[in-house]
Amino acid sequence: GQQVMQIPQYQHVQEGEDFTTYCNSSTTLSNIQWYKQRPGGHPVFLIQLVKSGEVKKQKRLTFQFGEAKKNSSLHITATQTTDVGTYFCAGTGPNFGNEKLTFGTGTRLTIIP
Amino acid sequence: DGGITQSPKYLFRKEGQNVTLSCEQNLNHDAMYWYRQDPGQGLRLIYYSQIVNDFQKGDIAEGYSVSREKKESFPLTVTSAQKNPTAFYLCASRQGYNYGYTFGSGTRLTVV
Numbered sequence: 001g002q003q004v005m006q007i008p009q010y011q012h013v014q015e016g017e018d019f020t021t022y023c024n025s026s027t028t029l030s031n032i033q034w035y036k037q038r039p040g041g042h043p044v045f046l047i048q049l050v051k052s053g054e055v056k057k058q059k060r061l062t063f064q065f066g067e068a069k070k071n072s073s074l075h076i077t078a079t080q081t082t083d084v085g086t087y088f089c090a091g092t093g094p095n096f097g098n099e100k101l102t103f104g105t106g107t108r109l110t111i112i113p
Numbered sequence: 114d115g116g117i118t119q120s121p122k123y124l125f126r127k128e129g130q131n132v133t134l135s136c137e138q139n140l141n142h143d144a145m146y147w148y149r150q151d152p153g154q155g156l157r158l159i160y161y162s163q164i165v166n167d168f169q170k171g172d173i174a175e176g177y178s179v180s181r182e183k184k185e186s187f188p189l190t191v192t193s194a195q196k197n198p199t200a201f202y203l204c205a206s207r208q209g210y211n212y213g214y215t216f217g218s219g220t221r222l223t224v225v
Contacts, residue, residue, distance in 0.1 A: 033213055042203055045213030098210055099163055103156040
């Protein structure tokens with residue numbers, strides 16, 4: 001079964017509201033990556049986090065890696081219709097194998113105009 | 114432009130037939146991967162290859178086979194032994210462990 005869980009599974013927000021998705025692993029990760037998949041499209045790499053407690057920003061997107069390197073979050077400020085899609089986290093680690101990514105279950109974001 | 118090409122985009126097959134999905138990359142990446150995505154689901158790893166002439170099973174390899182005879186190519190065969198083959202298949206490659214995946218546009222396989 002899945003070793004990396006994401007919550008929530010679905011999120012509907014009004015345009016302009018903030019959005020957050022959370023990623024949790026039962027074991028320590030070496031690093032974590034985030035991807036965005038638009039409806040009908042393929043996943044696109046957004047960012048990688050490696051260090052404990054790391055925070056990275058891309059315009060309205062803020063990514064965090066937990067201190068214990070077991071969880072991560074993606075926060076979008078003031079959502080826009082272009083943010084629609086499914087956001088996946090994906091990790092590597094001693095329990096998963098560093099040569100491949102284990103993907104989370106994803107959070108599907110829909111925007112109400 | 115460099116990238117990954119998957120073909121065809123849509124594929125229909127009758128139950129009991131084997132089918133091969135193509136994946137070609139011109140990014141000079143050593144590692145290539147095949148994932149399966151079911152509606153509303155995450156990505157599950159089928160097979161991966163870190164170097165030519167070598168590949169490893171992923172989490173759901175049963176009913177699938179692959180080959181890696183060339184660096185650029187990593188075709189996936191969905192055999193008649195795969196019980197639920199209808200899905201969206203994604204091929205990916207990456208430069209190394211500290212890099213993100215580059216995905217192809219996927220193949221939607223429907224078995225009737």
